[in-house]
Amino acid sequence: MAKVILEKVEKVYPNGFKAVHGINLEVNDGEFMVFVGPSGCAKSTTLRMIAGLEEISGGKIYIGDNLVNDIPAKDRGIAMVFQNYALYPHMTVYDNMAFSLKIKKTPKDVIDEKVKEAARILDLEEVLKRKPKELSGGQRQRVAVGRAIVRDPDVFLFDEPLSNLDAKLRVHMRVQLSKLHNKLKTTMIYVTHDQVEAMTMGDRICVMNLGRVMQVDTPLNLYKYPANKFVAGFIGSPAMNIIEGELINNGFIAIKIGGVELQLPQSKADKFKNHVGKKVYFGIRPEHINLEEGESTVKIKGRVAVIENMGNEAFVYFDFFGTQFIGKVDSLKANLINIGQEETFVLHMDNCHIFDFDSEENIGI
Missing domain, CATH: 3.40.50.300 (P-loop containing nucleotide triphosphate hydrolases)
Incomplete structure (x- = not known):
């Protein structure tokens, strides 16, 4: 050896x-x-x-x-x-x-x-x-x-x-x-x-x-x-959802994407104070987008394009400001989602990632 x-x-x-x-x-x-x-x-x-x-x-x-x-x-x-x-x-x-x-x-x-x-x-x-x-x-x-x-x-x-x-x-x-x-x-x-x-x-x-x-x-x-x-x-299948946004401070640190502000939990917000006002990439994996509300979650709306039912779970593809996002939901709940309709999804922000726009380095680890 x-x-x-x-x-x-x-x-x-x-x-x-x-x-x-x-x-x-x-x-x-x-x-x-x-x-x-x-x-x-x-x-x-x-x-x-x-x-x-x-x-x-x-x-x-x-x-x-x-x-x-x-x-x-x-x-x-x-x-x-x-x-x-x-x-x-x-x-x-x-x-x-x-x-x-x-x-x-x-x-x-x-x-x-x-x-x-x-x-x-x-x-x-x-x-x-x-x-x-x-x-x-x-x-x-x-x-x-x-x-x-x-x-x-x-x-x-x-x-x-x-x-x-x-x-x-x-x-x-x-x-x-x-x-x-x-x-x-x-x-x-x-x-x-x-x-x-x-x-x-x-x-x-x-x-x-x-x-x-x-x-x-x-x-x-x-x-x-x-x-x-x-x-x-x-790394990851399906791949992480990634979209361009801007870090802002409206009394709380958030990612602004289109007209939507996604508030960051305090545990993450403290890491990004020096990047407020800058363009960044926001990333979140499909398993952290579902229909289950909880601590440090935010809601977004997206028009559903495809539902892939895998048996006990389903991948839901939807449009979020021109970018295809994928969420992972329970298959029974996926049956209540309609293709072509605008649906509400829950993002678990404790698990999101923020990447510098120029270097593309992860600035939250």
Whole structure:
């Protein structure tokens, strides 16, 4: 096992395009770290630089105590699982998993022991003699993981390994990978564009955008305390409701949106006194917009566009001064709401977020 450290790591392509902008990151020994972000945010590029499959343009990468900038991929103590699994179609499952050990001229009895142990961990013992074309997608994915396990690496790298699986199998496999990490206790870095996958698997998550790190924290802290507007809008499903407003003081601190003033609770108001009179972004998650009045709540009206009934709850989409807002209400109460009609919703202001208009940083944490 080993920690992974990135110090001011950059990637600039020959045409001058800068894909990665001075990333600083420390992945702890034995940690499951997830890189997440939209397509084109350079999360896979960063993973490939750690693996040694992509040259860095600046900075330093450490795996354990070793500076690996100039060390070839095969000597970095890493094992990588790719999106397309990269299995040899003419080899059996056993031979696919044993291949890297055979290249290293590992003794046959050691190879056999390692392959069978990995097969046992991954429930592949019954398919060791089959070819990849005879396997399901989930089985092929596990063979790719098994091929990595037998190498006994210091660090596992996963590049969107579940993206080719159907929705039900993805859920099953992410549970299996989490169990595998708990069993092996090896450092794992996992790339995905799926924020639900990130939230359910990672010890910590590195949220990236446009080649920069937006925030690194535990899943719960990212959700409850987003550092900026991008993280707030990216983490969470459905996404946080965000709208432009102005902080005002009419005897109380409030957010003015259109002709509506949303009073902030005193616990939050004290943090924003220096921003009165300035434009800001107001954010609140769907679960904090419902029909239940309580302490520190305010009411707003919005015209209902869509109701998504999920069974025991429903997501209600409505227009609030030209911005689509989403509330989360009990499904029975959702049946009393009419599409196309103006309805009254309750905002629980203790849970709102305020972002600086220029920097987009969260000014309330």
